[in-house]
Amino acid sequence: MLYLASASPRRRELLDLAGIPYTTAPANADERFADGTPPEEAVRLLARRKAEACFAQHPGAVVLGADTVVALGGAILGKPKTPAHAADMLRLLSGKTHEVFTGFCVLADGRCEVGAERTEVTFYPLAEEEIQAYVATGEPMDKAGAYGIQGKGALLVQGICGDYYNVVGLPVARVARILRTFAV
Numbered sequence: 001m002l003y004l005a006s007a008s009p010r011r012r013e014l015l016d017l018a019g020i021p022y023t024t025a026p027a028n029a030d031e032r033f034a035d036g037t038p039p040e041e042a043v044r045l046l047a048r049r050k051a052e053a054c055f056a057q058h059p060g061a062v063v064l065g066a067d068t069v070v071a072l073g074g075a076i077l078g079k080p081k082t083p084a085h086a087a088d089m090l091r092l093l094s095g096k097t098h099e100v101f102t103g104f105c106v107l108a109d110g111r112c113e114v115g116a117e118r119t120e121v122t123f124y125p126l127a128e129e130e131i132q133a134y135v136a137t138g139e140p141m142d143k144a145g146a147y148g149i150q151g152k153g154a155l156l157v158q159g160i161c162g163d164y165y166n167v168v169g170l171p172v173a174r175v176a177r178i179l180r181t182f183a184v
């Protein structure tokens, strides 16, 4: 049985979509990383920490951890802390192309597969009223970069290059192929 080291409803939905059975076992991992850590390295590190924290609770299981961040010009945007912080992030992303990185870690007895997937997302230029109206929906608050491409955030997006599901929180096709090699 696969243990999903995540409280993210999106990651659950994506495993459901893939038809992969799992038990949810959110991990209490330290989500801090050193300033200046490249985004790809940060998501790999955090995915691994989440998987390790879960594995410690469920030794012998196969565990999946994941972490998603938005990156723009070297800066890492995680989840906004306040609605004002969410609006600041959206102003930064307006009219530009950013990167979304999701790191994943599949951990089992004697085996560990860590990876990261990158997707480019381009936003339309956003009017201040549009930003305020979107923040008022509450949707940005639990999402890296302060938007959800799968929700009303879809209206901000001009285009993407890469795996859509990676933006939502898990590159599900890539991870499903890895999970098959763990026989879950």
Ligand SMILES: Cc1cn([C@H]2C[C@H](O)[C@@H](COP(=O)(O)OP(=O)(O)OP(=O)(O)O)O2)c(=O)[nH]c1=O
Binding pocket: 005, 006, 007, 008, 009, 010, 011, 026, 027, 066, 067, 068, 069, 070, 079, 100, 142, 143, 144, 145, 147, 148, 149, 150, 153, 167, 168, 169
């Ligand atoms: C950019 C983007 C992010 N997100 C979400 C995916 C992740 O759930 C969240 C980033 O936070 P994460 O820290 O990666 O994950 P989480 O806190 O939701 O869950 P857990 O740590 O327990 O695994 O942002 C979207 O849902 N849509 C988007 O378009």
